[in-house]
Amino acid sequence: MNRLEWRDVWAMTLEHPLFSVALTLIAFQLALALYRRSGWLVLQPVMIGMLLVVGTLYLCGIDYANYREGASMIAVLVGPATVALAVPLYRHIKRIRQLFWPILITLVSGGVLGVVLTLVIASALGADLSVLMSLSPKAATMPIAMLVAEQIGGLASLAAVFVMLTGVIGTALGPWLLGWAGVDHPAARGLSYGINAHAIGTARALEESDECGAFAALGMSLLGILIALFLPLIMG
Amino acid sequence: MIIKGLTWLVVLQLLGSVINLSLLPALPGPIIGMVLLFGVLLLRRGIPEPLEKTAALLLQYLPLLLIVPAAGIMTSSDALLADLPAIGAGLVLSLMVTVPFCGWLMQYLIRRTERRKERQL
Numbered sequence: 267m268n269r270l271e272w273r274d275v276w277a278m279t280l281e282h283p284l285f286s287v288a289l290t291l292i293a294f295q296l297a298l299a300l301y302r303r304s305g306w307l308v309l310q311p312v313m314i315g316m317l318l319v320v321g322t323l324y325l326c327g328i329d330y331a332n333y334r335e336g337a338s339m340i341a342v343l344v345g346p347a348t349v350a351l352a353v354p355l356y357r358h359i360k361r362i363r364q365l366f367w368p369i370l371i372t373l374v375s376g377g378v379l380g381v382v383l384t385l386v387i388a389s390a391l392g393a394d395l396s397v398l399m400s401l402s403p404k405a406a407t408m409p410i411a412m413l414v415a416e417q418i419g420g421l422a423s424l425a426a427v428f429v430m431l432t433g434v435i436g437t438a439l440g441p442w443l444l445g446w447a448g449v450d451h452p453a454a455r456g457l458s459y460g461i462n463a464h465a466i467g468t469a470r471a472l473e474e475s476d477e478c479g480a481f482a483a484l485g486m487s488l489l490g491i492l493i494a495l496f497l498p499l500i501m502g
Numbered sequence: 503m504i505i506k507g508l509t510w511l512v513v514l515q516l517l518g519s520v521i522n523l524s525l526l527p528a529l530p531g532p533i534i535g536m537v538l539l540f541g542v543l544l545l546r547r548g549i550p551e552p553l554e555k556t557a558a559l560l561l562q563y564l565p566l567l568l569i570v571p572a573a574g575i576m577t578s579s580d581a582l583l584a585d586l587p588a589i590g591a592g593l594v595l596s597l598m599v600t601v602p603f604c605g606w607l608m609q610y611l612i613r614r615t616e617r618r619k620e621r622q623l
Contacts, residue, residue, distance in 0.1 A: 294566040315569040320576045330577050334570065341570035343560060346511035348532035349518070350557035352539035353549055368611035376604035380596055388592030393585040401592060408568050413530040423574030424582060428593070436597050447602035454609035462601045491540075494533040 280326055286336025293318035307437055307466055312408065313430050348409040355487040361480065362488070369457065369488070376461045377489050380405050381497070400424035402501065404432045406493040407464050407486060414494055418501040429464065436463030437470045452478040460485025507556025514538050 279285060297314035323333055334341070362369060381402050389398055400420030403411040408429045415425035440463060444455050452475050459467035460482035468486055472479030517538060519531030526534060543549060549557075560567075575582065582589070 290566070290569055294569055298565075311565040312568050312572055315565065316572040316575065319569055319573045323573070323576065330574055333573065337570045340567055344567045344571065345515045345532045345535075346508060347560040347564055347567055349511045349515050349535040349539050350560050352536045352543060353554060353557040354561070355540060356543040356549060359544075365612065365615065368608055368615060371611060372604055372608040375607065376600055379603060380600040383596035383599055384592040387595050388585070388588045391588035391591055393588035393592070394581060397581055397585045397589065401589065404593070408572075409564065410533065412568075412571055413533060417528070417530050421574070421578050421581070422571050424578055426568065426572040427575055427582065428589070431589075431593055432597065435594055436601060439594075439597060440601055443598065443601040444605045447606045449602070449605035449609050451609045451612055453612060454605045457608045458601055458605035461604050462597055491536070494536070495529065498528045498530070 280328060283336045286333045287340060289319055289322055289333075290315070290337050290340055293322070307470070308434055310430055310434070310466065312426070316426075344409055344412075348413065351407070351409070351487065351490065354483060355491065358480070358484040358487065361484055365453070369484070372457055373461060373485065373488055373492060376458075377405065377492055380462065381493075396420055397424065399501065401428050403493050403497055404428040405461065405464065406490040410490045410494045414497050417498045430466075433463045433466030437466045440467060440470065453481045456481030457485040460487075461489050464490075503552045504556050504559060506552035507550075507554070510550075510553050511535075511539070511556060511560075514542075 293315040294311060296318060297309075297311040300314055301309045301311050319333070323330065384401055384404065385398055388401055393401070396419060398420075399418045400415045400422075402418070402420070403414040403425060405411075406414065406429070408426055411425045411429045412422035416422045437459070440459055444458060449455055449458065455474065456471045456478035459471040459478070463470070464486045468479060468482040471482035515532050515535040518533070518535030521534050522529060522531040
């Protein structure tokens with residue numbers, strides 16, 4: 267084959283619907299391997315995978331709409347996965363019943379305080395409305411935050427970045443801030459990790475103890491559902 | 503097994519989007535689906551095995567699924583970069599308050615509940 271034909275083959279490969287799927291799968295495998303080898307919380311697989319995908323799309327000159335169309339067979343599963351979040355929530359029902367009022371009071375006041383403080387500070391410093399709407403659900407797990415952000419006039423992808431930043435910063439500062447406040451009860455530490463740093467905080471909480479991890483997972487699930495149910499109603 | 507569980511999840515999501523379109527435009531379909539599933543689990547008082555397996559599989563690979571929508575940042579990176587100082591300050595300062603606050607409040611409330619129980623004994 268001469269040079270011209272090779273160029274055609276390359277162009278047709280880029281246009282193949284499976285190109286986006288392959289790109290996403292490979293980016294995820296690389297990101298996961300990097301995360302596991304390094305053990306660094308900052309290297310979240312979603313973040314690194316996303317950067318690899320965006321970098322490749324730029325290099326190959328493909329725009330996001332084309333990529334999204336090809337990768338829709340992966341993205342379509344986000345919906346069922348969001349529905350599936352009810353399963354881990356249900357597993358915590360026994361703990362929730364035991365400490366119902368402490369959990370509910372902490373979740374509601376902590377959740378409201380977090381949203382209000384973030385919005386007040388960011389808007390005082392002049393952030394755009396669409397950025398603010400993407401910031402407000404940042405304490406929820408990513409699929410919920412993305413759906414809620416879109417619902418109230420923000421951008422799903424911005425919300426994804428904010429969720430990751432919150433998780434990483436919250437987990438990095440968490441042990442020091444909780445120690446400073448004299449919080450040593452594992453359930454209280456866990457709940458705070460879950461409310462403030464969702465899945466990334468839960469991974470850190472599990473390193474402290476099983477009870478701490480369980481309450482972090484519980485805080486994350488419950489806060490996710492509270493944000494999903496009430497933020498669109500209040501902001502909308 | 504996996505397909506049986508997936509059928510549950512897909513049907514509930516669809517049901518959620520029907521409710522979203524007809525009755526509750528404020529809540530996204532998958533979130534209504536999640537609440538419906540939680541209700542089903544409460545009524546059944548347990549998690550059916552196929553559902554448990556599919557949920558575990560999907561949630562394990564959630565980061566893979568989320569790469570696709572997250573890559574949309576390439577169309578909105580201007581908004582992110584323009585407001586970066588405001589975003590950074592909002593995120594960090596609010597966490598400096600809420601992390602110790604949530605931990606302290608929960609610890610206080612747990613100890614209070616425990617003291618009350620001791621008094622009752």
